[in-house]
Amino acid sequence: MNLIVDVGNTNVKLAVFKEDSLLSLAVIEGGGLDEKIKNIFKEFPKIEDSIVSSVGNLRDNDLNFLKKQTKVHLLSANSKIAFTSKYATPKTLGVDRIALAMAAVKMFPRKNTLVIDAGSCVTYDFIDSDGVYLGGAISPGIEMRYKALHNLTSKLPLLKKDSAPDFIGDTTETSIHSGVVNGISLEIDGVIDQYQSRFKDLTVILTGGDTHFLSKRLKNTIFADSKFLLKGLNYLLEHNKH
Numbered sequence: 001m002n003l004i005v006d007v008g009n010t011n012v013k014l015a016v017f018k019e020d021s022l023l024s025l026a027v028i029e030g031g032g033l034d035e036k037i038k039n040i041f042k043e044f045p046k047i048e049d050s051i052v053s054s055v056g057n058l059r060d061n062d063l064n065f066l067k068k069q070t071k072v073h074l075l076s077a078n079s080k081i082a083f084t085s086k087y088a089t090p091k092t093l094g095v096d097r098i099a100l101a102m103a104a105v106k107m108f109p110r111k112n113t114l115v116i117d118a119g120s121c122v123t124y125d126f127i128d129s130d131g132v133y134l135g136g137a138i139s140p141g142i143e144m145r146y147k148a149l150h151n152l153t154s155k156l157p158l159l160k161k162d163s164a165p166d167f168i169g170d171t172t173e174t175s176i177h178s179g180v181v182n183g184i185s186l187e188i189d190g191v192i193d194q195y196q197s198r199f200k201d202l203t204v205i206l207t208g209g210d211t212h213f214l215s216k217r218l219k220n221t222i223f224a225d226s227k228f229l230l231k232g233l234n235y236l237l238e239h240n241k242h
Contacts (some may be wrong), residue, residue: 001047003040003070004233007054009120016044017234022227033062036080041069051075051237053095061107073240075099080240082106085133100125101133103232104205112199115231116188118175119208120144124191128199140185142210161213167169185217
């Protein structure tokens with residue numbers, strides 16, 4: 001069994017895999033990570049290996065505790081991958097994007113694949129049909145857009161994610177919702193159109209925390225899979241055991 005520890009910007013996900021099957025998933029916001037890890041090992045004592053992917057902050061105490069329980073692979077630019085990367089600055093490539101590319105080549109071999117991860121940021125990662133990672137783009141996520149409008153102006157309120165009843169907002173609040181939600185939806189559709197114009201038979205994956213919210217708002221055909229990153233991390237752990 002494998003334990004996947006995905007430390008994001010807003011929360012930590014703990015997933016247990018047996019081969020390719022996801023057995024358990026916990027999402028932790030704030031503290032209490034050490035207790036949750038202890039409970040997972042009580043419930044799944046056959047866990048032998050784990051992988052840690054961190055784009056946020058993981059306390060040394062939590063990492064040291066994990067190392068006492070299992071063999072730990074810290075995902076980095078030096079980890080073994082099952083694809084060729086043409087990224088010009090590989091040391092700066094986020095570990096989450098490495099995992100998404102790994103999931104793409106494993107689940108959609110010999111396909112032109114665009115992976116869109118809609119979370120704190122929206123990342124776009126492209127792997128061609130030869131299994132070559134070319135790169136992509138990074139854009140502000142939904143919550144970040146709401147916060148930017150509030151923090152960088154003097155009077156606009158901070159709103160929570162919601163849909164505008166119409167694309168023409170008739171109040172400040174509905175105008176903000178329209179700008180954020182329609183803006184990000186049109187951006188994603190526009191990026192997909194760009195890739196489709198250059199690459200034939202494009203497979204598009206939408207994943208991340210805002211998968212469900214955005215998937216029904218896009219005009220392009222996509223595969224929605226909120227567990228895509230976790231699957232990629234599990235593939236990476238298996239690939240780095242050998």
